[in-house]
Amino acid sequence: MSSITEKAKNQKQVLTLNELSKRKVVEHNSLITSIAKMDKTPLKMFELAVSCINTEEPPKDNTVYLSKRDLFAFFKVSDNDKHRRFKEAVEKMQKQAFFQIKKEEGKGFKFKSIVPIPYVEWTDYHDEVKIEFHREIMPYLINLKKNFTQHALSEISELNSKYSIILYRWLSMNYNQYEHYSAKGGRRTEQVESYRNPSISVKELRIMTDTVNEYQRFTNFTKKILDIPLKEINAYTSFNVTYEKVKKGRSIDSIVFHIEKKRMADDNSYKLDDRAYQEDKARKAETEDKLAIEAMKSKHTTLLLENMLLSPFEMQDTKIMAGLQVHVYPLYDELKELRGLNGVKDHLSYVASRREEYSKHNIARYLKKAIEQYLPTVKRQELS
Known part of the structure; x- marks a missing residue:
């Protein structure tokens, strides 16, 4: 029996195909939003390797083991040339593939480029493959208390x-x-x-x-x-x-x-299914109603009515009111914090004066566009 097999059995890291289908991939959100400088095969191989990590008992020496048989099944490879293709994929992953991770630090951003799996070991006469993660990638894979994501390995496959x-x-x-x-x-x-x-x-x-x-x-x-x-x-x-x-x-x-x-x-x-769809539709409608009610109570709605940017008829449309509450009113709140309520009034008065640009078919989008164009100017003026 190979030394790899011995270690794998001792650490209980060799997985069956059935176990692989149930595996979850857990990663820090910074890794999810990083730039993956690799093609699909190294990326899928990385996801497969991550799914082998027991987050309750992190692997010793940053190392996991899996079966070549299951690896080929995961990639749905069955031809006679699969071993050569596996070797080429590993070499490509180690020579070309890396994650570029951006982290906010001080007055700017710090960038890290990490080759996630620098070491892979296997033989042509045994089934196990040894995969060792780079130490710098491990904080994004273990001891995750917040800002992490879990998804099913089977869906990635x-x-x-x-x-x-x-x-x-x-x-x-x-x-x-x-x-x-x-x-x-x-x-x-x-x-x-x-x-x-x-x-x-x-x-x-x-x-x-x-x-x-x-x-x-x-x-x-x-x-x-x-x-x-x-x-x-x-x-x-x-x-x-x-x-x-x-x-x-x-x-x-x-x-x-x-x-x-x-x-x-x-x-x-x-x-x-129809039932799930109807339940989800009902939840959405309930949420929309709540948002519309919140919007109707808002001082911003009163200001829109006063400036004739919103009609009583439009107030009866829950989609319009929910859209204002979610996408527009938070931006008005930002402006109010910077310039007070009079600042919001002045902005809406200006928007109303340019009513020829107003699309009655999408008032929320129009108002959102107007405030999004105006807010950066206000923020720059406040900083100067």
């Missing part, structure tokens, strides 16, 4: 694009927070809902997917980074995700995702 994996991890991070705060409380209703409907700027999305210099035509970017990955995510994971583009001027400024959680069917596939 079905994704065939690097961008699908990156987007799935980021969506999981947000939805995990939605489930946590929905159950535990500690956040306002609109904050909780924002985790299920997360927004990311196009600039941030390009950085996270390492496509700053790629897919310059936005139609290509949308297809490669959004449409194809979401088609995979919707087909193979527990999420059903749609998105909408948000414009700033003539350009697409950000993307808002809408995440639905499916339920597991008897055949281990996922589906949105």
Whole structure:
């Protein structure tokens, strides 16, 4: 028996294929939002290795063990050339793959580039593979008390694009927070809902997917980074995700995702059954009603009415009022803190004077755009 096998059995790290299907991947959010400078195979191999970590008993020497048989099954590789391909994948991962992690520090940011798995050992006559993590990556994988995300390894295995994996991890991070705060409380209703409907700027999305210099035509970017990955995510994971583009001027400024959680069917596939759909729809309607009621009580609504930027008819539309409460009124609160209530009044008076730009079909978006353009100017003036 090989020394690798001996150590693996002693540390109980060799996993069966059935165990792999039940494994969870737990990572710090900083790793989820980092730049993965690698293609899909090293990224999936990293996720597989992370799933082998027992977070209750961190591995000694930062080392885990798994079976080649299960590794090939995870990657769905069965041809005679699989050992050579495995060797090439490991070499590529060690020579080219790294995470670039950004951490806020002092007056700026500190950047770390970490090769996550610098050492892999295996033989051609035994089944076990030894994987050793870099010591610098371990704080993002163990002893995690807050700001971490857990997702299913089995869902990662079905994704065939690097961008699908990156987007799935980021969506999981947000939805995990939605489930946590929905159950535990500690956040306002609109904050909780924002985790299920997360927004990311196009600039941030390009950085996270390492496509700053790629897919310059936005139609290509949308297809490669959004449409194809979401088609995979919707087909193979527990999420059903749609998105909408948000414009700033003539350009697409950000993307808002809408995440639905499916339920597991008897055949281990996922589906949105009618009952679950109706229950979720009812929860959304209830949340929307609560937000609309909060908006109607707000002083900001009174100011909008006084400036004829909102009609009594529009006040009866819960979608409009909920949209104002979630996306617009928090920005008015920021302006109020900087310039007082008169500052908000002056801003709305100016917006009302330019009513020819007002779209009656999307008042919340119009007002959000107006305050988003104005706030940075106010903040700069306050600092000067």
